[in-house]
Structure formats: structure tokens, C-alpha cells
Amino acid sequence: MNQEFRDAVYQIVAAIPAGTVCSYGQVARMAGYPRHARFVGRLMSQLPKGSKLPWHRVIRGDGGLPLIGTPSGETQLRRLHQEGVAVLSQRVPLRRFQWRPEAAESAPGE
DNA sequence: CCAATGACGGTGG
DNA sequence: GCCACCGCCATTG
Numbered sequence: 001m002n003q004e005f006r007d008a009v010y011q012i013v014a015a016i017p018a019g020t021v022c023s024y025g026q027v028a029r030m031a032g033y034p035r036h037a038r039f040v041g042r043l044m045s046q047l048p049k050g051s052k053l054p055w056h057r058v059i060r061g062d063g064g065l066p067l068i069g070t071p072s073g074e075t076q077l078r079r080l081h082q083e084g085v086a087v088l089s090q091r092v093p094l095r096r097f098q099w100r101p102e103a104a105e106s107a108p109g110e
Numbered sequence: 111c112c113a114a115t116g117a118c119g120g121t122g123g
Numbered sequence: 124g125c126c127a128c129c130g131c132c133a134t135t136g
């Protein structure tokens with residue numbers, strides 16, 4: 001992928017506040033590439049080991065954790081829990097925890 | 111060039 | 124709620 005795409009994705013992921021999550025598709029859309037959810041995933045898989053990027057806050061569109069059954073999945077689960085994100089039946093209730101940039105940036109009141 | 115793959119998403123039963 | 128199928132699109136064989 002273009003460097004532009006990578007850069008955009010990194011910025012967006014880095015901007016996801018603790019205690020919230022964001023789907024691959026949503027990140028892709030915000031990056032300007034609506035149909036590239038898979039590539040966001042690929043970028044996450046290719047992240048350098050010591051990356052500061054909060055990749056654990058990026059999950060599937062249906063709230064499911066992508067790395068279920070793998071060591072990284074456990075890490076992700078642990079981190080989310082640590083940030084106060086609930087995980088029920090291997091899924092995150094997006095109703096409550098999905099990041100809403102518009103709400104965070106434009107409409108603070110609620 | 112064609113076929114298969116992947117930290118995905120949406121629809122339909 | 125669950126599972127199955129199809130579409131997406133760059134990368135790889």
C-alpha cells in the first residue's frame with residue numbers, strides 16, 4: 001500500500017482514545033480508503049514489535065476480537081480490559097465502546 | 111495472467 | 124442469537 005495509506009492509518013489508530021475501540025473498516029474509511037479494512041488488518045499484523053500504536057483498540061466491525069485463540073489475542077484482551085472495555089462472549093459491545101470521532105471532536109456534549 | 115490468501119464487512123437463512 | 128456465502132482489493136505463488 002501507499003505510504004499515504006499507512007501514515008493515515010497510523011495516525012488514526014494512534015488517535016483512538018483509551019477505553020474505546022474502532023473497527024478496521026471504520027479506520028479504513030477515516031483514512032480515505034473505504035474498502036480497505038483488510039489492509040488495515042495487514043498493517044496491524046506488520047506493525048513493528050515495539051510499536052507504540054494502540055493496535056489492540058482496533059477490532060472487527062461486529063465487535064469480535066480478531067486474534068482470538070492466539071497469544072496476541074490474549075494481550076489484546078488483557079489491554080482492553082485494563083482500559084475498561086468490556087468483552088462479552090469474545091465480543092465488545094460497540095454500542096458503548098466504539099469510538100465516535102465526530103462526537104469526540106465536534107459534539108462534546110451528550 | 112490466473113488462483114489463492116488474509117488482524118475484514120455485509121447480507122441472508 | 125448462530126452459521127454460511129459472497130464481495131472487497133493488494134500481495135504472493
